[in-house]
Amino acid sequence: MGARKIIIDTDPGQDDAVAILLALASPEAIDLLGITVVAGNVPLALTSINARKVCELANRPDVQVFDGCDRPMAHSLVTAEHVHGKTGLNGPDLPSPSMQVQETHAVDYIIHTLRREPPNSVTLCPLGPLTNIATALQKAPDIADRIQEIVLMGGAYFEVGNITPAAEFNIYVDPEAAQIVFQCGAPLTVMPLDVTHKALVTKPRNDAFRALGTPVGVAVAEMTDFFERFDREKYGSDGAPLHDPCVTAYLIRPELFSGRKINVEIETQSDLTRGMTVADWWRVTDRPANALFMGDLDADGFFALLADRLGRL
Numbered sequence: 001m002g003a004r005k006i007i008i009d010t011d012p013g014q015d016d017a018v019a020i021l022l023a024l025a026s027p028e029a030i031d032l033l034g035i036t037v038v039a040g041n042v043p044l045a046l047t048s049i050n051a052r053k054v055c056e057l058a059n060r061p062d063v064q065v066f067d068g069c070d071r072p073m074a075h076s077l078v079t080a081e082h083v084h085g086k087t088g089l090n091g092p093d094l095p096s097p098s099m100q101v102q103e104t105h106a107v108d109y110i111i112h113t114l115r116r117e118p119p120n121s122v123t124l125c126p127l128g129p130l131t132n133i134a135t136a137l138q139k140a141p142d143i144a145d146r147i148q149e150i151v152l153m154g155g156a157y158f159e160v161g162n163i164t165p166a167a168e169f170n171i172y173v174d175p176e177a178a179q180i181v182f183q184c185g186a187p188l189t190v191m192p193l194d195v196t197h198k199a200l201v202t203k204p205r206n207d208a209f210r211a212l213g214t215p216v217g218v219a220v221a222e223m224t225d226f227f228e229r230f231d232r233e234k235y236g237s238d239g240a241p242l243h244d245p246c247v248t249a250y251l252i253r254p255e256l257f258s259g260r261k262i263n264v265e266i267e268t269q270s271d272l273t274r275g276m277t278v279a280d281w282w283r284v285t286d287r288p289a290n291a292l293f294m295g296d297l298d299a300d301g302f303f304a305l306l307a308d309r310l311g312r313l
């Protein structure tokens, strides 16, 4: 099988950055057509700069980056500087990018690409709030049937929430968008907190990145060092979860992950539980399955893959 064509939709974010680097380091498995940027961890102006900084860190200024939506569909933007720092990419001192963004809006790029490429040959990889993807689906409903798969980071079942007691950040920021995506009918694979909270950057794993001795290895160690401080205090765990790289790792080594095909609905009405992914893990309803919802991961295999691939850049 050849490399899988993907669009990464992202709000970098240190963990988004590692997910992008992993994709760029794996050309035999992943053909990265473009990066679409959305507001999330920090406002759009910063996520756009950060996406380009990451491409330049990987010596890939040729990657096309498209700016997308600067706010959620129905609510004002909630950001996460308390996790990612003021720039969204605190940790390494990366130079301002000289790459420019493309002129096309991210939503139009997603639509054009899905219409241009053969049906079911492009996978969407959302790593942030789902605003760009849902807006594209709303503007061009025909694209839903042309998507090969959507593999996203978002939601939770057993781990419940990280931005509120009931909701995970990406879904909470734009639940209306999430509802559109979860109901669009395209094959959907979800990396919830249940998986990503097992992808912990322990000290030896962080040391392995730094030991690569390359600009990428050192920058990744500095990124994970940064959000480690916050997460260690919050979760009391031995390292911070590396959420978004679970998406790109899945495209390379799907056997590292296991889950269930179940029904997942998004709560959009309740003030208390807004953005909750109501996942029918125990299959107690007869609602049809709409997602492969992951529950477990081979963490050692995941970090071995990451260190190996990042070492190529």
Ligand code: BDR
Pocket: 013, 014, 015, 016, 041, 080, 083, 127, 128, 153, 162, 168, 169, 170, 243, 244
């Ligand atoms: C998600 O929220 C962001 O802070 C991370 O980049 C990740 O995509 C985890 O809840």
Ligand code: CA
Pocket: 010, 011, 012, 013, 015, 016, 041, 127, 128, 244
């Ligand atoms: Ca993200």
